[in-house]
Amino acid sequence: MGNEKKGSLSLFRRVRTVLLGFLTLAFFIVAVAPLLLIIWTAWDKGKSALNWSFVSTLPTGFPVGSQGGILNGIVGSIILVIVASSLSVPAGIWAGMYLWEEGTTPLARLIRLLSDLLLGVPSVVWGVVGFYVFSTSTGYGLHWGFSAMAGGLTLGFIMIPIVTRVTEQALRDVPLTFIEGSFALGASRWQTLKSIAIPSAMAGIGTGILLGVLNVLGQTAPLIFTNYYNTGVPSSLVGSQGAVGDLAMQIFIYIHEPSEILHTKAMAASLVLLGIVLFIDIGIRLMTWGSRKLYARVG
Amino acid sequence: MEVDNVVPLEGTKEKARTGNARPGRVSSNTFLSRSDRFFGWSLQGGGVFILGLFSIVLLICLIESWPSIAKFGFSFLWTSTWNPAHGVFGALTYLVGTFWVTGIALFISIPVAIFSALFLSDYAPKWLSGIVSTLMEMLAGIPSIVFGAFGITFMVPLLRDHFEPFLANTLGKKWDFFNGDPMGYGILAAGIVVGFMIVPLVATVTRDSLLMVPHEMVEASYALGATKAETVFFVKLKAVVPGMVGSFILGFGRAVGETMAVLLVIGNQASIPQTIQDVGYTISSLLANTFTYAVIDPLYAAAEVELGLILLLITLVVNTLGRRLLMRLMGGRLAGSVGGG
Numbered sequence: 001m002g003n004e005k006k007g008s009l010s011l012f013r014r015v016r017t018v019l020l021g022f023l024t025l026a027f028f029i030v031a032v033a034p035l036l037l038i039i040w041t042a043w044d045k046g047k048s049a050l051n052w053s054f055v056s057t058l059p060t061g062f063p064v065g066s067q068g069g070i071l072n073g074i075v076g077s078i079i080l081v082i083v084a085s086s087l088s089v090p091a092g093i094w095a096g097m098y099l100w101e102e103g104t105t106p107l108a109r110l111i112r113l114l115s116d117l118l119l120g121v122p123s124v125v126w127g128v129v130g131f132y133v134f135s136t137s138t139g140y141g142l143h144w145g146f147s148a149m150a151g152g153l154t155l156g157f158i159m160i161p162i163v164t165r166v167t168e169q170a171l172r173d174v175p176l177t178f179i180e181g182s183f184a185l186g187a188s189r190w191q192t193l194k195s196i197a198i199p200s201a202m203a204g205i206g207t208g209i210l211l212g213v214l215n216v217l218g219q220t221a222p223l224i225f226t227n228y229y230n231t232g233v234p235s236s237l238v239g240s241q242g243a244v245g246d247l248a249m250q251i252f253i254y255i256h257e258p259s260e261i262l263h264t265k266a267m268a269a270s271l272v273l274l275g276i277v278l279f280i281d282i283g284i285r286l287m288t289w290g291s292r293k294l295y296a297r298v299g
Numbered sequence: 300m301e302v303d304n305v306v307p308l309e310g311t312k313e314k315a316r317t318g319n320a321r322p323g324r325v326s327s328n329t330f331l332s333r334s335d336r337f338f339g340w341s342l343q344g345g346g347v348f349i350l351g352l353f354s355i356v357l358l359i360c361l362i363e364s365w366p367s368i369a370k371f372g373f374s375f376l377w378t379s380t381w382n383p384a385h386g387v388f389g390a391l392t393y394l395v396g397t398f399w400v401t402g403i404a405l406f407i408s409i410p411v412a413i414f415s416a417l418f419l420s421d422y423a424p425k426w427l428s429g430i431v432s433t434l435m436e437m438l439a440g441i442p443s444i445v446f447g448a449f450g451i452t453f454m455v456p457l458l459r460d461h462f463e464p465f466l467a468n469t470l471g472k473k474w475d476f477f478n479g480d481p482m483g484y485g486i487l488a489a490g491i492v493v494g495f496m497i498v499p500l501v502a503t504v505t506r507d508s509l510l511m512v513p514h515e516m517v518e519a520s521y522a523l524g525a526t527k528a529e530t531v532f533f534v535k536l537k538a539v540v541p542g543m544v545g546s547f548i549l550g551f552g553r554a555v556g557e558t559m560a561v562l563l564v565i566g567n568q569a570s571i572p573q574t575i576q577d578v579g580y581t582i583s584s585l586l587a588n589t590f591t592y593a594v595i596d597p598l599y600a601a602a603e604v605e606l607g608l609i610l611l612l613i614t615l616v617v618n619t620l621g622r623r624l625l626m627r628l629m630g631g632r633l634a635g636s637v638g639g640g
Contacts, residue, residue, distance in 0.1 A: 009526065013526060014526075016528060017526040017528040017529065019528075020532055021422055024418035024422050025422065026414075027414030028414065028415040028418040030411050031411050031415040031438075031499075031502060032431065034438060034449075035434060035435075037453065038449045041449050041452055041453045045452055091348055094342070094344065094345035095346060095349045099346070102346070111349050111350060114349055114353040116622055117614075117615055117618055117619065118349070118356070120553070120614045120615075120617075121356060122555070122558070122611065122614055123556065124556065124558050124582075124583045124586040124587055124590075124610070125610060127586070127590070128603075129355065129360070131590070131594075132363055133355070133359070136594070160349070161349070164345075164349065188332060188334065188335045189335045189339065190334070190335060190338045218441070218442025218443060220442075220443065220559045221559055221583070224587050224590075228591075252563075255448050255451055255563065256563075266448055270444075270449075277440055277442060278440075
């Protein structure tokens with residue numbers, strides 16, 4: 001546009017036009033470079049430790065982890081995700097249904113604001129809260145010690161607002177004509193929600209759950225306060241024997257040790273964690289290709 | 300569920316009395332059976348749950364930090380002594396460290412994010428824009444700890460061996476602010492890592508507001524003879540200033556609570572940074588490092604929780620503000636930002 005009159009543009013304007021265009025490309029490359037650099041660094045430093053036994057054995061040797069693998073972390077992460085989901089999926093869908101049903105009443109607006117604010121609560125604050133609710137051995141808490149239940153439910157707290165927000169959005173994307181049609185046929189509220197709204201919104205709700213899992217998998221700070229780490233597989237989920245390993249926590253502990261072997265293992269574990277996270281991430285994007293914009297920002 | 304106990308007559312009366320009761324609801328409470336009323340009530344529980352969770356977070360932070368609030372009052376905010384052995388606590392060192400890291404992160408991420416957003420919304424061809432937007436959003440999903448591990452193994456050596464000596468030899472010659480021992484670890488490393496972490500958030504929000512600029516505005520600009528770059532930079536960008544500010548605010552809220560990535564590269568030394576190459580400490584990294592030792596001493600624990608409370612209040616204020624700015628733009632589609640891990 002305006003191209004026909006290019007000859008009449010001053011040199012300054014022509015240079016400025018081209019230069020600004022190239023600058024946007026250059027800065028964009030700077031913005032996504034970390035993604036490629038991170039994957040490359042993890043691969044470069046970690047590939048020597050990566051093999052089948054790395055993901056299928058428990059850490060041994062001295063310092064612990066210099067031999068063996070990260071099975072404890074993988075098992076622990078799975079346990080934590082299950083515990084977190086078992087709290088946050090029902091609670092989040094429940095709250096999401098409430099926000100959808102109530103729409104723009106003043107109370108619903110307040111709850112929506114609070115839910116959005118909970119999304120932004122820093123993870124150390126969640127850690128502190130989780131510690132006083134679940135882990136502490138004195139005071140009013142549940143006295144579960146550093147355990148999978150404490151860590152998992154704290155992660156569940158973090159996941160609730162994510163599931164809530166995406167559930168509401170997914171329900172809102174169900175065409176209102178569906179809902180009206182259902183009411184017109186004499187269905188009750190519960191029947192409409194159960195048989196029309198929820199099934200139509202299932203893909204969106206599934207996305208919300210996966211986004212929550214994605215977030216939970218990468219959380220480390222709350223686990224420092226509520227679960228810490230275990231080099232083995234736990235025998236129970238609460239109490240002094242209840243702590244589990246966790247991939248993110250394992251990376252944190254290994255990278256802190258002054259040992260070359262452990263650094264290599266940390267990078268290999270990062271590679272595994274990255275693999276899982278990117279796999280879920282790409283899965284979500286394929287699932288919601290058409291309506292990607294709605295969910296992109298929660299992750 | 301039976302529908303035979305619906306009482307339409309009564310419902311009609313009620314509707315006539317209250318008008319269109321409860322505007323904004325998907326289904327109004329009028330033509331309802333008893334079981335549906337019960338269902339409506341049970342849904343309220345979901346709302347109460349969120350309310351409860353929010354109150355728990357706020358109450359625990361308030362209750363547990365009370366001994367410290369009562370003892371030090373507001374002076375907690377501007378004293379820098381942090382001495383657990385003598386029971387004297389002041390937050391200044393950590394507040395300054397936190398704002399240093401956040402400041403550097405925003406300084407780096409704002410230009411990168413704005414230009415990338417413009418690239419995605421106006422310069423990249425449509426087929427490419429979809430793919431590269433996905434790349435950028437995937438960056439947002441990378442766990443904080445992986446960013447931290449990347450920071451230690453890649454960023455810190457790079458800064459120590461190349462960038463920081465270079466900085467000291469050029470800008471540092473003139474301004475002491477850029478001088479220092481090139482250690483790699485420090486507020487600069489933390490700021491850069493966090494900066495890259497918040498670029499996707501700031502860029503996607505800015506891109507979304509750019510995509511909402513009315514087409515008439517762009518056409519008018521072209522009609523007046525502006526080039527593409529002039530239209531994009533002087534017309535479109537100007538039109539989305541509120542959205543951009545909103546995205547910076549969300550980025551700030553995200554950066555201020557970032558924990559693991561910062562903890563691994565900042566050096567964790569409780570001193571107020573004098574130059575950009577100094578080591579430091581942030582609120583979140585202090586809590587992650589020392590909280591489990593602090594709980595033995597009630598006052599020490601209270602002081603640490605008070606730091607957490609300050610952090611919480613900052614993010615609450617910041618996110619309310621950012622949400623308000625963006626709400627007007629996006630019509631409620633905003634999902635907010637997730638606190639860093």
